[in-house]
Amino acid sequence: MELNEIISREHEVVMPTYSRFNLALDHGEGALLYDVNGKEYIDLTSGIGVNSLGHNHPILTKNLENQIHKVLSTSNLYYTLPMIEAAEKVVANSGGMQKMFFANSGAEANEGAIKVARKYAADKYGKDRYQIITLTNSFHGRTIATLEATGQDHFHQNFFPFTNGFVYTPANDIDALKEAVNDQTAAIMVELIQGESGVRPLEAEFVKAIEELCNEKDILFIVDEVQTGIGRTGNLFCYQNYDILPDIVTMAKGLGAGVPIGGFLTGEKTSGVLKPGDHGTTFGGNPLAATAANTVMDIVADPEFLAEVNRKGKLFRELLNEIDSENVLDVRGQGLMIGIQVPAEKIADLIQKCMDQGVLVLKAGKDTIRLLPPLVISEDQIRQAASIIKGVIEE
Ligand SMILES: *Cc1c(COP(=O)(O)O)cnc(C)c1O
Numbered sequence: 001m002e003l004n005e006i007i008s009r010e011h012e013v014v015m016p017t018y019s020r021f022n023l024a025l026d027h028g029e030g031a032l033l034y035d036v037n038g039k040e041y042i043d044l045t046s047g048i049g050v051n052s053l054g055h056n057h058p059i060l061t062k063n064l065e066n067q068i069h070k071v072l073s074t075s076n077l078y079y080t081l082p083m084i085e086a087a088e089k090v091v092a093n094s095g096g097m098q099k100m101f102f103a104n105s106g107a108e109a110n111e112g113a114i115k116v117a118r119k120y121a122a123d124k125y126g127k128d129r130y131q132i133i134t135l136t137n138s139f140h141g142r143t144i145a146t147l148e149a150t151g152q153d154h155f156h157q158n159f160f161p162f163t164n165g166f167v168y169t170p171a172n173d174i175d176a177l178k179e180a181v182n183d184q185t186a187a188i189m190v191e192l193i194q195g196e197s198g199v200r201p202l203e204a205e206f207v208k209a210i211e212e213l214c215n216e217k218d219i220l221f222i223v224d225e226v227q228t229g230i231g232r233t234g235n236l237f238c239y240q241n242y243d244i245l246p247d248i249v250t251m252a253k254g255l256g257a258g259v260p261i262g263g264f265l266t267g268e269k270t271s272g273v274l275k276p277g278d279h280g281t282t283f284g285g286n287p288l289a290a291t292a293a294n295t296v297m298d299i300v301a302d303p304e305f306l307a308e309v310n311r312k313g314k315l316f317r318e319l320l321n322e323i324d325s326e327n328v329l330d331v332r333g334q335g336l337m338i339g340i341q342v343p344a345e346k347i348a349d350l351i352q353k354c355m356d357q358g359v360l361v362l363k364a365g366k367d368t369i370r371l372l373p374p375l376v377i378s379e380d381q382i383r384q385a386a387s388i389i390k391g392v393i394e395e
Pocket residue numbers: 104105106107108110139140141142191195196224225226227228252253
């Protein structure tokens with residue numbers, strides 16, 4: 001089918017909430033994607049950090065197929081083993097978190113985390129302690145509450161009234177954070193590497209200061225690992241790179257390798273907060289999605305696999321650092337979450353040229369090319385992609 005026909009059919013019936021590239025994808029294999037005309041692309045987007053195992057992964061496909069023939073969804077009125085196994089695996093590899101709640105997306109995971117934090121604070125300190133501090137340039141989702149949690153003004157338009165109780169403070173400014181904290185503060189929620197706004201890692205000192213402040217004042221430390229989690233940064237969770245243990249950890253994107261699933265982990269303080277009836281979701285942790293998470297955990301939580309993510313990430317950044325152009329303002333990130341900062345007025349053109357030459361990349365913020373390749377990408381594919389990006393930027 002012609003691309004033009006696909007586009008005009010979509011415009012008839014699909015709400016125009018996405019500004020899409022002129023590209024219709026058909027199928028994939030590993031880190032490669034193919035469009036409807038058969039053109040091949042190296043996928044450095046993995047569905048925005050979702051397809052952690054690449055496309056058509058043989059073990060994932062087999063496990064999903066087996067589960068499809070058993071049962072897809074049962075509601076949460078009954079016990080099902082895949083969910084329990086997935087929770088066991090996430091908890092066991094979390095370095096000290098205790099319990100898991102399964103949801104269906106990143107925003108929904110964050111909504112749940114916000115509910116836990118507010119109930120914890122209300123139970124212990126009364127209803128006036130409800131504020132959540134988040135960071136400027138953060139991104140936490142598209143629901144009403146998570147839009148308000150997102151520390152970027154342009155997300156705070158059109159959908160009034162927003163939920164009350166979110167306060168913003170700049171990243172990496174310990175004094176400003178201390179000033180923002182008061183008797184109403186229930187939690188501090190951060191991305192350890194701000195993804196959507198430009199692949200900006202938080203400084204270790206700032207992260208440690210948050211942990212200390214939270215411990216001292218009994219404020220909950222929520223880490224949004226929706227993008228950074230599940231092996232993306234070379235550890236199962238990015239907080240493990242920082243040597244901290246949060247009170248709540250949210251996740252989604254990479255957890256199901258393409259099957260929608262999200263969730264959050266709670267720790268010692270927070271595992272007993274929600275009681276039967278306090279929270280729930282129909283699809284959450286259903287056997288199909290949980291089977292995907294189980295498979296991802298079996299593969300990704302292996303220390304050798306994670307070491308490889310680190311090695312490949314390092315290679316990728318080294319190759320990108322060899323680009324000889326004043327258009328590269330910075331190369332940053334961790335593991336296979338990489339940002340190349342370029343002049344804002346050039347970014348659209350660079351992304352389009354990469355696409356024309358068979359490499360799909362993402363944008364973050366106004367001026368950063370964001371790379372989130374499948375974690376299974378090969379060294380060869382990294383070299384090929386880096387060489388194409390180099391050619392496009394140096395041109
Ligand atoms: C993508 C993202 C979300 C939102 O996830 P959805 O699944 O789109 O709801 C939340 N937080 C972070 C850090 C993200 O990257």
